[in-house]
Amino acid sequence: xxxxxTPMHEDGAIDYDALAKYIEFHIEHETDALVPAGTTxxxxxxxxxxxxxxxxxxxxxxxxxxxxIAGTGAxxxxxxxDLTQCAKDAGxxxxxxxxxxxxxPTQEGLVLHHQAIAKAVAIPQILxxxxxxxxxxxxxxxxxxxxxxxxxxxxxxxxxxxxRCTQILEGSPDGFMLISGDDDSAMEFLLAGGxxxxxxxxxxAPKLFHDMCMAxxxxxxxxxxxxxxxxxxLNRDLFVESNPIPVKWCLTEMGLFPSGVRLPMTTLSxxxxxxxxxxxxxxxxx
Numbered sequence: 001x002x003x004x005x006t007p008m009h010e011d012g013a014i015d016y017d018a019l020a021k022y023i024e025f026h027i028e029h030e031t032d033a034l035v036p037a038g039t040t041x042x043x044x045x046x047x048x049x050x051x052x053x054x055x056x057x058x059x060x061x062x063x064x065x066x067x068x069i070a071g072t073g074a075x076x077x078x079x080x081x082d083l084t085q086c087a088k089d090a091g092x093x094x095x096x097x098x099x100x101x102x103x104x105p106t107q108e109g110l111v112l113h114h115q116a117i118a119k120a121v122a123i124p125q126i127l128x129x130x131x132x133x134x135x136x137x138x139x140x141x142x143x144x145x146x147x148x149x150x151x152x153x154x155x156x157x158x159x160x161x162x163x164r165c166t167q168i169l170e171g172s173p174d175g176f177m178l179i180s181g182d183d184d185s186a187m188e189f190l191l192a193g194g195x196x197x198x199x200x201x202x203x204x205a206p207k208l209f210h211d212m213c214m215a216x217x218x219x220x221x222x223x224x225x226x227x228x229x230x231x232x233x234l235n236r237d238l239f240v241e242s243n244p245i246p247v248k249w250c251l252t253e254m255g256l257f258p259s260g261v262r263l264p265m266t267t268l269s270x271x272x273x274x275x276x277x278x279x280x281x282x283x284x285x286x
Contacts, residue, residue: 001033001069001179002026002202003040005244005251006054008260014050015258016057022256023061029206031066032213034058035198038071038096039133040244045262051083056090069198073098073128077113084121094124096156096198101134107142118149125151130158130181140167147172156181156198157189165192183235187228190216200243201234204250205283233279240272250276254286 004026007018026034036058037043037051046054055070062068070087072095074080084095100113118125127146131137143155147168154177157164162185165178180189180197190197190213202209208231215224238246242265249268251257253276261267268276280286 001035001196001198002031002206003038003071003198003200004034004036004058005203005248005257006037006041006046007251007257008042008262009258010260012260012262014054015260018257019054019057020061022251023058025256026206027062027065030210031202031206032196032210033067033069033093034062035069035071035096038073038128038198039098039130040200040203040247041071042244042262042265043071043073045265048079048082052086052090055087055092059091067093069094069096069126071096071098073100075100075103077116080113080117081120084117084123084125088121088123092123094126094153095121096126096128098128098130099134099136099138101136104136107139110136110138110142111145114146114152115149118151122151124153126153126177126179127155128158128181129155132158140164140171143168144171147176153177154179154195158182160185162188162192165189165194169193183231183238186235187212187216187224191219191221191224200238200247201231201283203247204238204254204280204285205231205234208283230283233282234285237272237275237279240275241268246272246276249273250280250285253277253280 007015037054059068070092072083072087129138146152156179158181160182178194180186183201186197212227252259
């Protein structure tokens, strides 16, 4: 499942022609689900109308060929409700809700936040824990509490801590989805019982990442390791600067995106260009 970047012109306007071609690229290369308007999609700098437009555009372009999981998290509970309703109205299959950032709510605050969204909008919802970006850690015991809510169906866990996967699996209902949000540890996460990955690396190496995931889900560690070796440089080097700066540069290098990125994000520093070219080459992406 790919955490989609959002193509933008140099002036920051969304390039919908590029977005349409980018969606077709992923369909062709066996991406299993698309995740628009999440944090990799620069959701923090999309206004409300743009956020909803991007989700609707992706849903309409995909035409049910793969699931669309819309990023609808916010640090305001009401805003998250509004975006989640927008995604439901657009025909998204599910929503991904990043933990509120900057506010630093308590664990009880996180429970009440997600319960309120789940109650307000009848669509499957996936929690997203990425404390390195939010300064707010949704702890395993909190995830387990929320797993009992009917339409909270899984969690994207991006700490890279494999033990959290097994801890949440043991305490949550059957069928609650454990999804990796950390590409570097994704293989081990899947082999430990995770069911999938919402990936940044998959933006630029979708088929390879799909094949690695399938090998893990088939229990074939040797094959998974062989494929993952080709992804290791990307998994590491796509974070030489803040995401999505490096991945957007790579997509431009691959001819898929124009070069736009919105402030306060900037384009990739020249010192990293060759590093990323080598990582793309190792994965067969260029």
